[in-house]
Amino acid sequence: MKKYVKVVGTSMLALGLLVTPVSANDLTTPNNPSVQAFDNKIVKRIDVSKIYDHISHLAEEIGPRVAGTEGEWAAVQYIADQYRQLGLEVSIQEFQFQRGSTTITSHNVIATKKAHKNHDTGQIIYVGSHHDSVPGSPGASDNASGVGVNLELARVLSNMQTDTEIRFLTFGGEEFGLRGSRHYVSTLSEEELDRSVGMFNFDMVGSANAGDMIMFTVDGERNTITNLAASSSLRVFEPLTYGRVGRSDHQPFHDAGIASAAFSYAPLEPEYHQPTDTIEKLSMEKLENMAYVVGSAVYQIARKDTPALENARVAPQPVEPPFENRPL
Numbered sequence: 001m002k003k004y005v006k007v008v009g010t011s012m013l014a015l016g017l018l019v020t021p022v023s024a025n026d027l028t029t030p031n032n033p034s035v036q037a038f039d040n041k042i043v044k045r046i047d048v049s050k051i052y053d054h055i056s057h058l059a060e061e062i063g064p065r066v067a068g069t070e071g072e073w074a075a076v077q078y079i080a081d082q083y084r085q086l087g088l089e090v091s092i093q094e095f096q097f098q099r100g101s102t103t104i105t106s107h108n109v110i111a112t113k114k115a116h117k118n119h120d121t122g123q124i125i126y127v128g129s130h131h132d133s134v135p136g137s138p139g140a141s142d143n144a145s146g147v148g149v150n151l152e153l154a155r156v157l158s159n160m161q162t163d164t165e166i167r168f169l170t171f172g173g174e175e176f177g178l179r180g181s182r183h184y185v186s187t188l189s190e191e192e193l194d195r196s197v198g199m200f201n202f203d204m205v206g207s208a209n210a211g212d213m214i215m216f217t218v219d220g221e222r223n224t225i226t227n228l229a230a231s232s233s234l235r236v237f238e239p240l241t242y243g244r245v246g247r248s249d250h251q252p253f254h255d256a257g258i259a260s261a262a263f264s265y266a267p268l269e270p271e272y273h274q275p276t277d278t279i280e281k282l283s284m285e286k287l288e289n290m291a292y293v294v295g296s297a298v299y300q301i302a303r304k305d306t307p308a309l310e311n312a313r314v315a316p317q318p319v320e321p322p323f324e325n326r327p328l
């Protein structure tokens with residue numbers, strides 16, 4: 001008679017991060033058999049045409065959104081308005097910085113989805129994207145695409161029960177040295193920093209002419225964010241790799257001790273920072289896949305049946321994504 005061996009549950013299971021082994025060939029989106037019911041709550045609600053409309057408004061109707069200009073301010077008002085329509089708590093944060101002898105006034109947009117009051121882990125996660133662009137470029141990929149996906153995830157998640165506070169952020173002045181994200185992080189209190197579990201940063205998430213999806217950490221190490229996205233990518237898309245790059249809005253969060261990663265497609269498209277960074281160069285499929293992967297990862301940690309991480313520095317049991325030294 002075979003002896004019964006009890007298999008002890010792992011924290012991986014408790015966190016719902018256990019990945020059903022599937023071969024890469026089985027992975028198709030979104031009918032992938034490994035897509036969990038909770039992923040489908042996100043994946044089936046994502047509407048890529050809404051992402052496209054946001055990008056069109058920002059990159060075509062407004063155009064260049066250089067920090068401190070009317071273009072950037074128009075983007076700020078549009079974004080704040082979109083978040084408000086979702087019933088989120090919205091504020092516009094003003095900040096100044098020097099560029100040569102000029103003082104530039106720029107703005108961040110902060111939209112908060114509070115945790116359900118009876119199920120509140122006390123934790124915060126951030127979803128961020130810069131809304132400014134370089135001079136002379138409509139910045140469709142860089143970074144109207146990131147704002148478009150951010151706004152769509154805010155729409156989808158705004159109706160769902162979550163037990164973790166989600167802050168949707170868009171930053172000004174990224175192109176002049178991560179000015180908005182640095183300012184935002186500098187305004188977080190010790191108490192808020194302690195409650196901060198991680199930050200997902202979108203930067204250039206839809207160019208048809210860029211390479212494959214990748215996530216970048218500042219130190220080239222995996223963390224809570226990459227573990228969540230490695231896991232969700234297996235379920236709703238295809239296995240993700242990660243690499244080491246700072247110099248985007250995840251950097252100030254990392255510097256403050258918050259697990260963070262930038263999500264992008266690399267290597268970069270040839271239109272990067274050019275007047276040719278226009279909406280026709282974007283791929284609906286890439287925008288959609290990005291929303292699936294990060295949306296499912298955010299929901300995994302924020303939904304109310306996922307136990308809270310004990311603190312910001314404890315990662316769930318990792319799915320090991322391969323490291324790739326790919327330039328952004």
Ligand SMILES: [Zn+2]
Nearest residue numbers: 142143203204
């Ligand atoms: Zn950018």
